[in-house]
Amino acid sequence: MKTSLIFLSLLLCAGCQTASPLTTPEPVPPVAKTAPVAAPPAVAPAGAELEHKLTQQARLMAALIEQNDVLAEKLRAAERSPTPAANPTSLAPTPLVSLPLAAAPVFPTENPKPELPLHVPNADGLIDLSVPAGPPGAPVNPFALRSAAAESPREITLLVQGIAAGPNACALINERTYEAGDTVESLRVDRIDPDAVILRGDGYRLRIPPTEKPVRVRLPL
Numbered sequence: 001m002k003t004s005l006i007f008l009s010l011l012l013c014a015g016c017q018t019a020s021p022l023t024t025p026e027p028v029p030p031v032a033k034t035a036p037v038a039a040p041p042a043v044a045p046a047g048a049e050l051e052h053k054l055t056q057q058a059r060l061m062a063a064l065i066e067q068n069d070v071l072a073e074k075l076r077a078a079e080r081s082p083t084p085a086a087n088p089t090s091l092a093p094t095p096l097v098s099l100p101l102a103a104a105p106v107f108p109t110e111n112p113k114p115e116l117p118l119h120v121p122n123a124d125g126l127i128d129l130s131v132p133a134g135p136p137g138a139p140v141n142p143f144a145l146r147s148a149a150a151e152s153p154r155e156i157t158l159l160v161q162g163i164a165a166g167p168n169a170c171a172l173i174n175e176r177t178y179e180a181g182d183t184v185e186s187l188r189v190d191r192i193d194p195d196a197v198i199l200r201g202d203g204y205r206l207r208i209p210p211t212e213k214p215v216r217v218r219l220p221l
Contacts, residue, residue, distance in 0.1 A: 118198075118205045121215045127206060130218045156185045158199075158206075159214035165194045173197065173208075186219075 119127050130153035161172040169192040170179045178197075182189045187199040187206065199206040201219070208215050 116200070116203060116205045118207055120207045125211070125213050126216045126218070128218045129201075129204060130220050153218045153220060155216055155218045157214040157216055158185065158208050160197050160208050160210045163192060163194060163197065163210060165192075171197045 119129065121127050157174075159174055161175065163169070163171045168179065170177050171189070171192050172178075173184050176184075178184055178189050180189050180191050184199070187201050190198040190200040190205060192198075196207050196209040199208060206217065
């Protein structure tokens, strides 16, 4: 037992005395030089900006108050100044000068000519002018006795076959073309309406519309 302990202690001593081989240290890489970092710009505190705005607003309010004071002072001075009295003579009305009125010219009035009576054909297509009529507007008495004329009245026939309306209106009467101012069967064409031809005689007018059957007109001798 003692021998084993002595042998073990000798081994340990021999291990401690054995020098470990020297190791070469690894080279350290050089450190790259970096440019100096610029410091961030200084930021103005929010309180300084708010104070600057408040200062500007205060100056603006002071300027407005000063202008109002000047305007109020001018108004008070205008109220204190005496108003010039009005001249009573300048307010007096100017007397009106009456001028003689010129007499208005008097124009002679012309009595309008009475419109001639307008006759239209009856249901049988007849216009009878052989019997003298009464005053205008008077009703016709169908039971009045008519004296027989010594000679029979003159009778003409008028057939309006067509009307061409327009600026130069014309009508086809008895197969001939007529315009306003022409004469047909001793009657003058007064005017041509879109639906009838107006003829003028001696103290009367006739209205002849376009028909298929001719209109008979009895004229006094």
